[in-house]
Amino acid sequence: MTNKVYPVSDKWAENALLDAGTYEEKYRRSIDDPDAFWREEAQRIDWIKPFTEVKDTSFDQADFRINWFSDGTLNLSANCLDRHLAARGDQPAIYWEPDNPADEARTLTYRDLYEETCRFANALKANGVKKGDRVTIYLPMVPEAAVAMLACARIGAVHSVIFAGFSPEALGNRIEDCDSDIVITADEGKRGGKTIPLKANVDEALDHHAHVSRVIMLRHTGADVPMKQGRDIDWAEAVNNQPAECEPEEMNAEDPLFILYTSGSTGKPKGVLHTTGGYAVWTSMTHQYSFDYRAGDVYWCAADIGWITGHSYIVYGPFANGATNVMFEGVPNYPDFSRFWQIVDKYKVSTLYTAPTALRALMREGDQWLESTSRASLRVLGSVGEPINPEAWEWYYHKVGNGQCPIADTWWQTETGGHMITPLPGAHALKPGSASKPMFGVKLQIRDAEGTVLEGACEGGLVITDSWPGQMRGIYGDADRFFDTYFSAFKGTYFTSDGCRRDEDGYYWITGRMDDVINVSGHRMGTAEVESALVLHEHVSEAAVVAMPHEVKGQGIYCYVTTIAGVEGDDTLRKELIKLVRHEIGPIASPEVIQFAPALPKTRSGKIMRRILRKIAENDTSSLGDTSTLADPEVVDQLIAGRPDV
Ligand code: PRX
Secondary structure: OOOOOEOOOHHHHHHOOOOHHHHHHHHHHHHHOHHHHHHHHHHHOOOOEOOOOOEEEEOOHHHOEEEEOOOOEEOHHHHHOHHHHHHHOOOEEEEEEOOOOOOOOEEEEHHHHHHHHHHHHHHHHHOOOOOOOEEEEEOOOOHHHHHHHHHHHHHOOEEEEOOOOOOHHHHHHHHHHOOOOEEEEEOOEEEOOEEEOHHHHHHHHHHHOOOOOEEEEEOOOOOOOOOOOOOEEEHHHHHOOOOOOOOOOOEEOOOEEEEEEEOOOOOOOEEEEEEOHHHHHHHHHHHHHHOOOOOOOEEEEOOOOOOHHHHHHHHHHHHHOOOEEEEEOOOOOOOOOOHHHHHHHHHOOOEEEEOHHHHHHHHOOOOHHHHOOOOOOOOEEEEEOOOOOHHHHHHHHHHHOOOOOOEEEEEOOHHHOOOOEOOOOOOOOEOOOOOEOEOOOOOEEEEOOOOOEEOOOEEEEEEEOOOOOOOOOEEOOOHHHHHHHHHOOOOOOEEEEEEEEEOOOOOEEEEEEOOOEEEEOOEEEEHHHHHHHHOOOOOEEEEEEEEEEEOOOEEEEEEEEEEOOOOOOOHHHHHHHHHHHHHHOOHHHOOOEEEEOOOOOEEOOOOEOHHHHHHHHOOOHHHOOOOOOEOOOHHHHHHHHOOOOO
């Protein structure tokens, strides 16, 4: 928390796409007359058949529905490519920067991207993919990842991109859940000088998920990998002789565009389903307004394409707006800590959009890594994925941005499709650490645990009371879970699961998840998933997982494990458990701490008291609260005594 305020500079006030007055006026109109507002905003998209109805939504259980522009038709791939060819066919669509700066960079113009996409779309069709089929994409950060997504959108196939850091087991489960029988992958990925065996991971996943009939593999590193006869083909072979034109499929606005798996507080990850028309309008609009995007900007979102940020702000939003995108294969600290800033200077990046965890990792290495670069091209900075601590914010603002660039601290979720709360450059004074003000059409409320709506300056759970075009439309294959997960906590509203404070100026400050979701380096991790992995070990009888504060990652994974009778927890078991979690989920889920516990604190009815476990993980044992309802209060002292010194 900080009380600092950075007013809009004169330069920004004069030149911004939207100033304070325009924001207020537009926001008012988006709430008072959503039909007129969205009818107008939707004109940014080329519709094949124009819609007549704008919004048909209700969050009430009796007539629950979410439909936007629902009698309109469009193709989002055509909106991202075809319509740009006349005016900017030769403009770079992607500047691709390899992991190792010694390797060759690539530039794809809009015409290149269009042709590659059409060829690959034709290849998908030739391999039997039809409208509505699910296509699993497991690729590194290479232009072909965008090509594969846009090719699916072109023919009406539904992509399911799996982050290349997920394990074979996690990949296999996701392929199975969406019943996809084709996988697009590469021989290997590269990150920070290391290789990731993507094709080998796919092979392992498919050993247990045998119905996949086709694997298309991009040769990226050129590694020698086994190919399974009749199932696997080279990308190059698949697109060979395919025409560089492919008629875009006419899609209904509410036809599915993609599935993206994300973790919740219970059960296995859920396939968040987004549809076409509303998502197109939402991502294009937010990309433009949040970043004050202008034609000619060089825009760089440093997220991975395997997360929602990559979907909405590397692919669909920027390409719909005809932006020049930087796409980076690597990591901020390889070969050294100036890599990000060198890329900014090399491509004259005007907008940089990254995560607080990357900033914290770079900040602690010292400012000398900034000194050989100017970053003078930067105009706007963006932050996403987790709350940004004021210290990292100040460093980003003063050091990276030379005190010249507004920071869009964008709060949103996989479920929301795009930005929901953010300051707009030139419209809002900035408060370090505050996501600030709602996007157009976003109606927020803060509620207490009983569901009472709180007014003025307050703190509680953040809910959204009306639909917006980019909202998810369902959980793939589980209609009931959608309503129960998001709309049942506070009747008639969407509950975000985030805590939030509103200050006296009406600024929103996200305080973090209120459920059992941990945010590790901006990645969502369900405690239940990690617990399920831990109890697979034959020597584990029970496990409970909570978040602990982590200087760089924001939060780390803290595991309490009880062993079966006769087995002592030791370092060997600890290593095996870490390996097991990495195997089941992936390296992003690596536990920070495993504490062996004689027992877990439970109520008399057998419920684990996570509140106490969180406090011990945070090393804040002075305020454990009421422990009198515990079946065995002594457990708490044992846990405190056994806490490793971390
Ligand atoms: O807790 C919030 C946090 O990330 C969660 C959503 O995670 P995910 O669906 O993976 O999407 C990440 C990219 C949008 C939220 O519930 N979060 C995201 N952005 C912010 C944030 N917390 C605070 N400030 C943010 N700017």
